[in-house]
Amino acid sequence: MAGISTHVLDTDRGRPAAGVKIELSVREGETWRMVKTMITNADGRTDGPVVAAADARVGEYQLEFHTDAYFRSLPDAGAGEPFVDNAVVRFAIFDVKQHYHVPLLCTPGSCTTYRGS
Amino acid sequence: MDRHSLTRRSLVGAGFGGAVLAGATTDALAQAGPPQTAAPPNPAPPKPGTLTTAPSSQAGLSPRLTMHAIDNFHGTPGAGMVCDLSIREGDTYRLIKTVTTSPTGRPTEPLLVDEAFKAGRYELLMHFDAYFRALDVKLPTPNFLGLVPVRFVIRDVGQRHHLPILFSPWGYSYYRGS
Numbered sequence: 013m014a015g016i017s018t019h020v021l022d023t024d025r026g027r028p029a030a031g032v033k034i035e036l037s038v039r040e041g042e043t044w045r046m047v048k049t050m051i052t053n054a055d056g057r058t059d060g061p062v063v064a065a066a067d068a069r070v071g072e073y074q075l076e077f078h079t080d081a082y083f084r085s086l087p088d089a090g091a092g093e094p095f096v097d098n099a100v101v102r103f104a105i106f107d108v109k110q111h112y113h114v115p116l117l118c119t120p121g122s123c124t125t126y127r128g129s
Numbered sequence: 130m131d132r133h134s135l136t137r138r139s140l141v142g143a144g145f146g147g148a149v150l151a152g153a154t155t156d157a158l159a160q161a162g163p164p165q166t167a168a169p170p171n172p173a174p175p176k177p178g179t180l181t182t183a184p185s186s187q188a189g190l191s192p193r194l195t196m197h198a199i200d201n202f203h204g205t206p207g208a209g210m211v212c213d214l215s216i217r218e219g220d221t222y223r224l225i226k227t228v229t230t231s232p233t234g235r236p237t238e239p240l241l242v243d244e245a246f247k248a249g250r251y252e253l254l255m256h257f258d259a260y261f262r263a264l265d266v267k268l269p270t271p272n273f274l275g276l277v278p279v280r281f282v283i284r285d286v287g288q289r290h291h292l293p294i295l296f297s298p299w300g301y302s303y304y305r306g307s
Contacts, residue, residue, distance in 0.1 A: 072271065095290075095305040097250050097280035104271035112273075119304075126300025127273055 028056025
């Protein structure tokens with residue numbers, strides 16, 4: 013299956029990050045056009061594909077993860093303020109026949125992303 | 130070059146090669162560059178990403194923002210990485226400066242220090258695509274990662290902030306370091 017998917021993991025607590033707002037944007041010239049907003053489910057994934065195979069185009073995409081609000085909303089949020097601002101991941105689809113899984117591993121002080129599978 | 134000579138050169142370069150520095154502070158060591166005369170003749174010219182220095186500690190330095198780019202694809206410092214530092218103003222980012230990392234993977238100067246070190250929301254836009262293309266890494270077009278935004282917040286300017294970025298053509302990680 014081609015398209016884009018994501019998965020948000022709270023590596024501070026060692027569990028999926030549920031309820032994280034994610035905004036998908038596509039690059040159009042010099043600007044980013046917001047396409048849709050999603051919320052991660054209990055497994056840290058979106059209920060549907062971020063971008064379905066039929067909608068995938070060669071181009072640049074952006075996922076903004078609202079990790080700041082997520083960490084602040086947790087009942088066990090620590091006293092420290094997050095160092096990482098809302099994580100923004102920009103990446104390109106270079107071959108629409110391939111799938112692009114783009115996970116985010118996050119803590120208040122760090123984040124990691126990569127082309128996953 | 131064998132591993133032992135690299136290690137020895139690194140130690141000499143960082144200032145651990147003689148007792149002359151016994152009274153020097155860690156700060157001074159962190160600023161010291163490798164003395165050219167200490168290195169044996171090197172047949173290969175240094176190129177971006179060649180590992181020649183040992184780690185340095187920034188403990189005890191005044192509050193500032195520093196960064197370190199580490200190339201996890203080649204296993205070297207991320208030398209020659211172009212980075213645009215901006216601060217958020219309303220809904221946009223205003224460019225403060227553009228820096229290029231030195232052979233250590235660090236810019237030669239702090240990103241922000243003294244009166245320039247202000248609280249705020251920052252973005253460091255890193256030119257991944259240009260970096261790997263300059264090293265002749267074969268990548269798709271457009272590459273998976275091109276211009277990568279690293280966003281972080283400085284809240285307390287009384288604290289030193291270090292921002293390491295570990296990267297490859299297919300992923301990256303950043304965190305509040307030390």
